[in-house]
Amino acid sequence: MEIEEVFSSKPRMKILRLVARLGALNVSDIARRINLNYSTTNQHLKLLEAEGILQQRVYGRVRMYRFNDRSPKAIAVQNLIETWEQNK
Template structure:
């Protein structure tokens, strides 16, 4: 999936912004911070995970999400978000 398609979703943009600020976050806390619902956030997390932009970690029943900073695509997305915010 290309960067433009990934950034086309407002929900995905909000998810990336929150993760860039917090580092790692519990899924339900992420839902609150992006001011959305689990049913909207979860499919977007699957897309970001499939693209290796995020890492989805499980600790028992708790699910924690963080950015995959080793993926060059993640760095490009964060740079693009920064440009979009300032323009």
């Protein structure tokens, strides 16, 4: 997927900011915090995972998403968000 497609979605940017601020979160929690329904949130998360920016960890019935520590893209996105927040 091209970069403009990944970042052109407001919910996706909200998800990335949220995970950058709070660390690992489960799907329902993310949906509630960005005020979106579960299935749409889930689709956005899957896309971000497929792009290698987020990664999923499964604990029994709970799925938690966080930045993929091994992905250079994830590191770049985290840096971008951090710089952005600091220079608002």
